[in-house]
Amino acid sequence: MNRDSNLVAVTGIGLISPLGSDLDSFQAGLLECWSCLEPLDIFESGLDPAPVVAQIRQPLTVEERPGFRFSRTDRLGILAARRTLAEVAKECSDYRESGVVVATTVAGLGEIEPRIIADPRGYYRRGGFSTVTSYQSSHVADAVGAYFRLRGPRYGVNIACASGAIAIVLAAKMVLDGTAPMALAGGSEALCPFTLSGFNALQALDPEPCGRLTRTGKD
Numbered sequence: 001m002n003r004d005s006n007l008v009a010v011t012g013i014g015l016i017s018p019l020g021s022d023l024d025s026f027q028a029g030l031l032e033c034w035s036c037l038e039p040l041d042i043f044e045s046g047l048d049p050a051p052v053v054a055q056i057r058q059p060l061t062v063e064e065r066p067g068f069r070f071s072r073t074d075r076l077g078i079l080a081a082r083r084t085l086a087e088v089a090k091e092c093s094d095y096r097e098s099g100v101v102v103a104t105t106v107a108g109l110g111e112i113e114p115r116i117i118a119d120p121r122g123y124y125r126r127g128g129f130s131t132v133t134s135y136q137s138s139h140v141a142d143a144v145g146a147y148f149r150l151r152g153p154r155y156g157v158n159i160a161c162a163s164g165a166i167a168i169v170l171a172a173k174m175v176l177d178g179t180a181p182m183a184l185a186g187g188s189e190a191l192c193p194f195t196l197s198g199f200n201a202l203q204a205l206d207p208e209p210c211g212r213l214t215r216t217g218k219d
Contacts, residue, residue: 008172011091011182014083016076018054022083037209043110045196052209053191065146071108074143077188081144084184092182099152099180101171102141103163103187107156110192140188152180163187 015021018036019029028034039050042057060075070078088095138156145154153174157167164187171185189195199205 006176008175012084012087014080014085014087016056016058016079016083018056021058021079035209040191040196042191043193045193047196047200047205049207051196051200051205052207053196055191062147065143068143068146070143071111071139072190073104073107073110073188074140076190077102077104077140077144077186078147080186080188081148081184084186085148088182095182096148096150097152097181098150099171099174099183100141100145100150100154101157101167101174101183101185102144102155103157103159103167104137104140104189105158105160105163106189106192106195107137107140107158109194110190144184144188150184152183157187 013023015023015026017026019034020026029036036054037052038055040053040055041050042055045051056076060072060079062070062075062078064070068074085095136156137158138154141154141156144150145152155170157163157170159166167187168185171183174180174183196205
């Protein structure tokens with residue numbers, strides 16, 4: 001986003017999703033009513049039968065950064081940001097001054113949860129409390145900012161289903177009030193047993209996939 005008087009413009013869009021990893025594929029999937037829903041198999045949920053979900057199957061490969069341990073949610077955010085910044089960098093040489101606002105609800109809980117369940121006391125003894133705090137919701141924004149060496153302020157947003165929309169609003173306000181000349185805004189969320197158990201408790205998981213069409217290709 002760039003500031004121009006009281007206007008804020010979106011100058012780049014990037015994403016990674018079960019419908020596709022570029023804007024054209026994603027839009028086509030929405031407009032043509034593709035369904036990527038299928039029984040969960042990328043991890044064990046503990047639910048029987050396996051819940052029906054949309055999964056990202058492609059490798060989430062990112063380079064390591066000193067001092068950071070990237071969760072799946074971090075890596076999804078980084079890959080989406082990479083596509084966004086690839087567009088912005090062509091037009092804005094000072095994009096590294098960008099602020100960062102990233103929404104998430106589970107952050108790195110998917111990496112912590114199985115270890116805590118397997119050995120609660122041993123996990124804390126081996127990892128220490130810092131291991132847990134490194135996966136707080138603000139960690140995703142910090143990971144994205146550090147990965148691309150963005151020097152603006154970084155904020156994490158965790159307000160359940162409204163998180164992504166609030167992140168965009170906060171980023172726009174950041175630009176308008178001069179906190180940063182531009183801002184990278186978005187959301188990142190990885191499937192994890194905690195999320196699925198919550199929706200299962202709410203009786204909000206349908207055993208049958210919805211959607212009129214099924215996409216044959218997968219990421």
